[in-house]
Every structure is written in C-alpha cells, then in structure tokens.
Amino acid sequence: MIDNCIEIRVRYADTDQMKVAYYSQYLIWFECGRTELLREIGYPYSRLEAEGIILPVIEAWCQYHKPARYDEVLTVRTTLPNLPRVKLRLDYQIFRSEPHEMLARGYTVHAFLNSEGRPVRPPKAFLEILKSYFETN
Numbered sequence: 001m002i003d004n005c006i007e008i009r010v011r012y013a014d015t016d017q018m019k020v021a022y023y024s025q026y027l028i029w030f031e032c033g034r035t036e037l038l039r040e041i042g043y044p045y046s047r048l049e050a051e052g053i054i055l056p057v058i059e060a061w062c063q064y065h066k067p068a069r070y071d072e073v074l075t076v077r078t079t080l081p082n083l084p085r086v087k088l089r090l091d092y093q094i095f096r097s098e099p100h101e102m103l104a105r106g107y108t109v110h111a112f113l114n115s116e117g118r119p120v121r122p123p124k125a126f127l128e129i130l131k132s133y134f135e136t137n
Contacts (some may be wrong), residue, residue, distance in 0.1 A: 005075050053054070078090055084130070091107045
C-alpha cells in the first residue's frame with residue numbers, strides 16, 4: 001500500500017452561504033491528494049502525459065460523515081491499495097485537523113488511455129516505481 005497526506009484549508013469560495021463546503025469540493029480535494037501522491041512517488045501527471053498516457057476518472061464515490069467549514073484545515077489521505085493492471089483505484093479519507101474527525105471517505109477509479117483514447121497498460125516504469133514502494137512498505 002502507498003499512502004500520502006496533504007493539508008488543505010477550506011477557502012471561502014469552496015463554501016455555500018452557511019460557510020459549509022460544497023459536496024462537489026470533496027472530489028476536487030481527492031484530485032489534490034491524487035496529484036500529490038503521484039508527485040511524491042516521482043511519477044507526476046505531467047510525466048504520464050508526456051508519455052502519451054491520460055488517466056480519466058471512470059468511477060467516483062464519496063460518503064460524507066460531517067461537513068467541512070470555511071477556514072478549517074483538512075487532511076486528505078490518499079491511498080493506493082493495490083498495483084494497477086488496466087485501472088488505477090485510489091482511496092481517500094478527509095479529516096478535520098482540529099478536532100481530529102473524519103469528514104468523508106471515498107475512491108476514484110481511473111483508466112489508462114493513450115492519446116487516441118484507447119485503453120492501454122500502465123507504463124512499465126510507473127509499475128516498477130509502484131512495486132518498489134509496495135516491497136518496502
């Protein structure tokens with residue numbers, strides 16, 4: 001398993017009139033976590049794109065437990081539970097930092113596609129990096 005945590009502060013633009021974060025904002029925070037996980041392992045989106053690979057979301061799910069509010073600091077934990085084959089699944093948990101409470105959890109599933117939009121296998125170098133993380137953890 002590979003995991004990464006980032007902190008995000010809820011901006012005013014992320015909230016409604018009651019200063020509660022919009023439900024769709026959680027999916028954006030998932031994306032922030034996903035981007036940082038890939039960057040941390042040394043294989044950012046930009047490298048995948050340079051290799052002609054795109055990772056569109058083909059499935060997303062989120063369960064909301066408690067609301068995030070304006071100006072709170074959140075922790076987004078992103079986890080890659082398994083090595084991908086033709087799809088990449090990432091799991092997420094969003095916590096309020098103070099007091100420490102889970103606000104939401106969910107996942108996204110991504111397809112590996114080439115520049116023509118056809119399914120392809122993940123790049124070998126990408127899988128090798130992931131394998132090295134799985135072997136050391």
